[in-house]
Amino acid sequence: MKRFFRGAGVLLACVALAGCSLPRGAGFEAEVLSATTTVGPDGTPVPADFSVEQVTRDNLARYEAWPSPGPQPLNWITRQPQPANRIVAPGDRVAITVWDTEENSLLTAPNQRFVSLGEMTVSSSGSIFLPYVENIRIAGMSPDRAREALQERFAAIIPSAQVQLEMREGRQNTVSLVGGVAAPGSYPMPDRDFTVMALLAEAGGVRTGLVNPQVRLVRGDTLYGVSVRRLFSEPRLDTTLIGGDKVLVEEETRTFLSLGATGREAVHLFTRDELSALEAMAIVGGLQDTRANPQAILVLREYPASALRSDGTGPSQSRTIFTLDLTTADGLFSAGRFRIQPGDLVYATESMVPAIQSLLGFLGAGFGVRNQIER
Numbered sequence: 247m248k249r250f251f252r253g254a255g256v257l258l259a260c261v262a263l264a265g266c267s268l269p270r271g272a273g274f275e276a277e278v279l280s281a282t283t284t285v286g287p288d289g290t291p292v293p294a295d296f297s298v299e300q301v302t303r304d305n306l307a308r309y310e311a312w313p314s315p316g317p318q319p320l321n322w323i324t325r326q327p328q329p330a331n332r333i334v335a336p337g338d339r340v341a342i343t344v345w346d347t348e349e350n351s352l353l354t355a356p357n358q359r360f361v362s363l364g365e366m367t368v369s370s371s372g373s374i375f376l377p378y379v380e381n382i383r384i385a386g387m388s389p390d391r392a393r394e395a396l397q398e399r400f401a402a403i404i405p406s407a408q409v410q411l412e413m414r415e416g417r418q419n420t421v422s423l424v425g426g427v428a429a430p431g432s433y434p435m436p437d438r439d440f441t442v443m444a445l446l447a448e449a450g451g452v453r454t455g456l457v458n459p460q461v462r463l464v465r466g467d468t469l470y471g472v473s474v475r476r477l478f479s480e481p482r483l484d485t486t487l488i489g490g491d492k493v494l495v496e497e498e499t500r501t502f503l504s505l506g507a508t509g510r511e512a513v514h515l516f517t518r519d520e521l522s523a524l525e526a527m528a529i530v531g532g533l534q535d536t537r538a539n540p541q542a543i544l545v546l547r548e549y550p551a552s553a554l555r556s557d558g559t560g561p562s563q564s565r566t567i568f569t570l571d572l573t574t575a576d577g578l579f580s581a582g583r584f585r586i587q588p589g590d591l592v593y594a595t596e597s598m599v600p601a602i603q604s605l606l607g608f609l610g611a612g613f614g615v616r617n618q619i620e621r
Contacts, residue, residue, distance in 0.1 A: 272506030275542035275595045296565035301584045303576055312560050313553035316588045320471030323485040328438040331388045335489060336372055337416030341365040345408040352404055378403050389413045418489040423449050426495025441484045457515045458498035465491050473519050500588040504530035507538035507594040523570055523581040526592050539597040543570040546591040
């Protein structure tokens with residue numbers, strides 16, 4: 247019996263030694279979480295500078311209420327329906343043609359039925375200058391209403407005159423689409439109810455191949471943002487554009503990192519606006535069946551000092567490790583609701599099984615050699 251226990255002890259010691267010495271691509275859970283305390287200069291224990299949090303159903307709501315560790319998402323403007331008509335604005339160009347059948351017209355020569363007054367730019371004050379009419383304000387009117395206003399002014403001096411007006415939008419009636427679409431450029435607003443989705447359609451749609459494309463809207467000095475996925479799924483977000491807006495479509499820039507016994511060790515883009523831990527595991531290619539310990543998936547996250555709390559409403563340490571157990575129903579459901587944050591490290595720890603198997607194979611080979619020698 248003593249020989250049995252002596253052999254078991256040697257075996258356990260060999261397993262521990264093998265686990266530490268065999269080549270591995272990741273640490274064991276106990277290794278990663280072992281630094282519960284450190285020793286200060288005076289030799290006294292110092293608490294670890296990170297905390298460990300277990301992801302379970304009971305804790306999900308508490309973690310969800312914690313401050314976000316990254317930058318706050320951009321705001322967006324909801325749709326404000328406008329009349330579907332065009333409005334003259336400063337900077338627009340209008341071409342005026344006056345038709346008159348009178349023989350002694352002030353504008354036309356004999357046998358001439360119309361005169362073109364050429365194309366002119368609406369001034370910054372919103373007015374244009376016309377002969378015999380002088381300055382007349384037309385900004386803020388629809389093209390039809392502007393034509394009627396000119397007609398009324400001409401009628402006072404040339405009763406038989408008929409006015410024709412054509413408008414070409416200027417910078418205050420155009421929007422710029424900078425990139426991320428098939429045909430970027432400057433687009434005139436066909437009416438006041440021109441929306442972001444209508445602009446993207448005019449430009450041939452969002453360029454294929456972009457991961458979780460994001461729409462950025464620059465209006466004045468303010469930047470707004472929303473994902474294309476949300477824009478398409480929530481009609482109320484299809485905001486109405488105003489002249490001078492600049493729109494950009496770009497690929498998602500938020501990332502997380504995967505290391506250890508995952509399917510792929512890499513930096514990964516967020517493929518959705520919000521990613522759960524389970525979705526992140528699918529993105530990284532799952533776990534390596536022969537190496538990973540599904541009971542100890544770690545999510546390492548660093549919070550800013552402003553997010554720290556001592557009452558449980560936030561993390562107690564800047565560096566926080568969340569542990570997930572993917573071998574239980576509660577662990578799987580909880581992982582499906584636990585949100586990954588930009589900058590997180592998803593780390594799959596190593597299982598002890600490969601080390602034990604390697605050791606048993608080594609011992610088996612050793613006993614085989616010994617038997618051969620004894621024969």
